[in-house]
Amino acid sequence: MGYKTYTCPIAKSCGGCEWLAVPYPIQLRRKQELVEGLLGRMAREDGCSVGAIRGMDEPVACRHKAATPFAPGKGGRVRSGFYSAGTHRIVACDSCLVEDPRARGILEDVARVAQELGIRPYQEDRGRGTLRHAVVRCGYATDDVLLTVVANGQRLPREDEFVRRMARLHPEVTSIVLNVNQRRTNAILGRECRTLMGPGTMEDALLGCTFRIGPTSFYQTNPRQTEVLYQLAVDGARLRGGMRVLDAYCGCGTIGICAASQARAAGASITVVGVEQVAGAVRMARGNAKANGLADSCEFVRADATAYMEDVARGRRDAGFDVVVMDPPRAGSTPEFLAGVAHLAPSRVVYVSCNVKTQARDLALLRQHGYAMESAVPVDMFPHTKHVESVVTLAATRA
Ligand SMILES: C[S@@+](CC[C@H](N)C(=O)[O-])C[C@H]1O[C@@H](n2cnc3c(N)ncnc32)[C@H](O)[C@@H]1O
Incomplete structure (x- = not known):
């Protein structure tokens, strides 16, 4: 990658791409350093390190x-x-x-x-x-x-x-x-x-699965990089036949459906329970599972993720999850949700985040609850801005 910069006639007044004048390799280096600064110490204590950021080849025309x-x-x-x-x-x-x-x-x-x-x-x-x-x-x-x-x-x-x-x-x-x-x-x-x-609605495809997305549903902004992000999440889950996966903060069901589809392609069948608070997104998620031939293995529940976990802890909903995938909004998750994860005791947790500060706060709690980081990989979903996404996988330290 050379030290090419991009120009835009309204860069100064618009303010959307605040790092436009910074060459892309330097943007990536800064984001890597940011993630290292927030997650590096915890990763080292747990015996791993922050992996190299996954950037784009050509960081233009990337927002859908x-x-x-x-x-x-x-x-x-x-x-x-x-x-x-x-x-x-x-x-x-x-x-x-x-x-x-x-x-x-x-x-x-x-x-x-x-x-x-x-x-x-x-x-x-x-x-x-x-x-x-x-x-x-x-x-x-x-x-x-x-x-x-x-x-x-x-x-x-x-x-x-x-x-x-x-x-x-x-x-x-x-x-x-x-x-x-x-x-x-x-x-x-x-x-x-x-x-x-x-x-x-509109239809799109990610990692070989089709998704119908409504006007008010969350859908990752940069689909090219979403495939990179989701593949890291699916790989981090280390899926095996018979596993039950909780996809918390699931939006239109995209991560859980990609996971179930990849497991099926590998000859293994898993079940997914997605939890999401926006009713329209849950409707889309159910339709998406059906459209991908996964209606029998993917169930979607409209609920606040923390309330769902509290219900599980009180025995009002099924426990027994092998993997928890969580992708909360920028504010991160809640201490109650994270305590609920500990109660469920999955062997692995995959934490996808668009705000590494709140992710670091939540990871500290998960580590107190008996989980250790196994990998952390930054992904550049938002070129020319200071924002960075990261995928962290953790494993239970107690058998
Ligand atoms: C960062 S998005 C991720 C969505 C999905 N995993 C994806 O990749 O498209 C976070 C999602 O969490 C949902 N959400 C926010 N707060 C929630 C809560 N307290 N309980 C359940 N879902 C919530 C939002 O509606 C949104 O769909």
Whole structure:
């Protein structure tokens, strides 16, 4: 890898890629050092070391998802682009280095068509206007493109015409969904969705499994690197026939389904129980298990992961897991969940994290509960930013 850097005309004002001026090999070195700093001592004490970061060959066009806010501009214009770093001022943008190249043009045309049809953009300070945000999700292994338009209301004015024009301008869009968000909040998406065109979801494939993803479901941003991340997680689980795997914080069921599919391909059958708190994601996970021929071996439960563990400890749910895979949000897990892991006493724990600080905090507790680190591998899911993901595997030290 040479010392090539990437440029972007709005790099300074956008602030999305804060490390863009840093050559990619140096970005990777910094992330490696960050993970070493947070996990290195614990790894050494347990007799292992932090492995080499898995970076990208070409860290561009890697985000499957792109979004824009809308705001009123001069002369009835509808403005779109990115929020300038630390503000809600919109900086226009017609292409983005890290996004799927299909996405930005579609978002720009949402603004243009809304302007032509007189659909008023949302005024954040007054809570007035209809068009708040748009989000485009593009398949990595498929040609699916899902456009979600977020409205401050149940309908868009001239909704049918809006859909007709967008479909004509962008035949590559396979689905359009209206998401309703009438709250005064910074959160982009509301809970309610209505399909305006197509199936209302998109399909993608990872590690040979197909996944249907809804507009509000979590799906890893960088699918190329997701395959690297998931393979590390599946390898770390050391699956054997007959094993039961708990996939905690499972989203649309992606890790558990990839694990069950790889076990099946190796002639072994495992069972997976996925736990996730978002109802829509659980529905998707069940459908995904079915679509991959794994409905009999993969079960998905809608629950708070900590509450699920507490139920297991009280004997209200089945225990008997050989492996726990956990992939919590940035805030990490809870002491109660981690105590629940100790109660379940799986032989292995695989901890996937997008925030190594909270992961280090949780690993310290798991080590107190009788687990030792066996491996830790950073994965670069977010090039040109300071963020890094890591996969840590632990084994029970007590037989
Ligand atoms: C980092 S994502 C990982 C999802 C999935 N493993 C993947 O790779 O796509 C974390 C997931 O945990 C879910 N989640 C957050 N807090 C939770 C909780 N307390 N209990 C259960 N699920 C939770 C989120 O909805 C999200 O789907």
